[in-house]
Every structure is written in structure tokens, then in C-alpha cells.
Amino acid sequence: MEIDKTEIIVWQALSWPSTIIHTHTINGDIHDYGLAVGKTDEGIPFAMEYEVALTEDWDIKEVSIKSLLDERVIKLVRRGDRWYDGEGKHLAGFDGVGLVDISISPFTNTLPIRRLQFEGERTQKVDVIYFDENKFSISRLQQIYSRVNERIYRYQDILLPDFVSDITVDSEGLVMDFPKMFKRV
Numbered sequence: 001m002e003i004d005k006t007e008i009i010v011w012q013a014l015s016w017p018s019t020i021i022h023t024h025t026i027n028g029d030i031h032d033y034g035l036a037v038g039k040t041d042e043g044i045p046f047a048m049e050y051e052v053a054l055t056e057d058w059d060i061k062e063v064s065i066k067s068l069l070d071e072r073v074i075k076l077v078r079r080g081d082r083w084y085d086g087e088g089k090h091l092a093g094f095d096g097v098g099l100v101d102i103s104i105s106p107f108t109n110t111l112p113i114r115r116l117q118f119e120g121e122r123t124q125k126v127d128v129i130y131f132d133e134n135k136f137s138i139s140r141l142q143q144i145y146s147r148v149n150e151r152i153y154r155y156q157d158i159l160l161p162d163f164v165s166d167i168t169v170d171s172e173g174l175v176m177d178f179p180k181m182f183k184r185v
Contacts, residue, residue, distance in 0.1 A: 005025070008021070008024075009021075009107075012183055014179075015041060015181060016038065016043075018037065018039065020034050022035075022107055024174060034102075034105050040134050042134045046104070048104060048133070050063070050104070058111065062078065065136075074136070081098075094138075098115065100131070103132060104131075106181065109167055110172075110173050110174050112126055112143070113169060121147060123144050123146040123156070125142050125144050126144075127140060128141060128143055141159065144158060151170075152168055
């Protein structure tokens with residue numbers, strides 16, 4: 001793993017007006033920070049910051065999402081296979097989940113790409129803690145990923161089975177193009 005590397009990425013949402021400025025830093029562990037501003041797919045204005053702290057193996061340690069328009073904050077801390085909120089309350093419904101999906105950023109689509117062991121095009125169903133920007137809430141849901149080739153991974157939505165998209169990533173696994181959703185600018 002490269003040490004002391006920082007990359008700044010800008011993504012444009014494609015189905016709603018939103019821009020994400022993301023900083024990806026590797027310094028032993030991995031730290032990602034993003035600022036997303038725009039309107040949700042339901043037309044609700046938002047300005048949010050998110051942070052994801054990861055081990056050097058891309059295991060999630062902490063996740064926080066903060067609204068800059070009001071006082072709402074979601075903080076998740078992972079200890080082993082257990083999740084806790086920012087006040088230390090055990091969130092038993094998320095135990096065993098190893099991934100998160102922050103809907104306002106394609107960065108979290110990198111997490112299964114980096115964490116899953118892909119063998120050919122075999123699909124993998126994964127549980128994620130999903131952040132819904134419209135409700136500023138989290139829930140547990142499943143997603144499907146498969147590897148098409150070294151730089152393309154197929155995402156399938158279980159709730160919307162007709163939604164299938166081939167995500168193109170760079171050499172680090174960071175999203176370049178998520179058709180219909182996000183594009184790096």
C-alpha cells in the first residue's frame with residue numbers, strides 16, 4: 001500500500017443536481033472525507049459532510065454523516081462485527097454488516113470492490129448499512145456486485161431489480177463512472 005498519499009476527486013450526480021468533493025488520504029490507515037451539496041432525488045436541498053475511517057485493508061472503523069443545514073448527525077463506530085452509535089449505544093440490527101452505502105457519494109461503492117473476493121463474474125450479495133439522504137436515516141439492505149473485468153464491476157439493486165449498472169473504477173478501485181448515478185469530473 002502506498003503511504004502518505006492524498007487525492008482529491010470531484011463527482012457530479014447524474015440523476016439529480018449534486019456535486020461531491022472528496023478527499024481520499026492514505027497514511028497507514030485510510031481516511032476519506034466528502035462534502036456533498038445539491039438536491040436529493042426527491043428535490044430536497046442538502047449540504048452534507050461525510051467521513052469514513054478505514055484500516056489499511058479497507059475495513060471500516062467509523063462513519064459519520066453530518067447535515068450542514070441543521071443539527072442532524074449520524075455516527076457509526078464498528079468494533080469487530082458490532083456497530084455502535086456516536087454515544088456508544090449498540091446497534092444490534094447492523095451486527096455482522098461490513099459495508100456502508102452513503103447514497104450521496106459513489107465512494108462507498110468502492111468499499112465492496114476493495115473488500116470482496118471476486119472469482120470471475122460470480123455475483124455476491126452483500127449486506128450494507130444504507131444511508132438514505134431523503135430521510136437522513138440508515139437501514140440494513142442487500143446489494144449485489146460482480147466483477148466484469150479489472151476495471152468494471154456490476155452493481156445490481158435488490159429493491160429495484162431492473163437497476164443494473166457497470167461501475168468503472170481507476171487503479172485504486174475509486175469510482176470513475178457509475179452510469180445514471182455519478183461521473184468523475
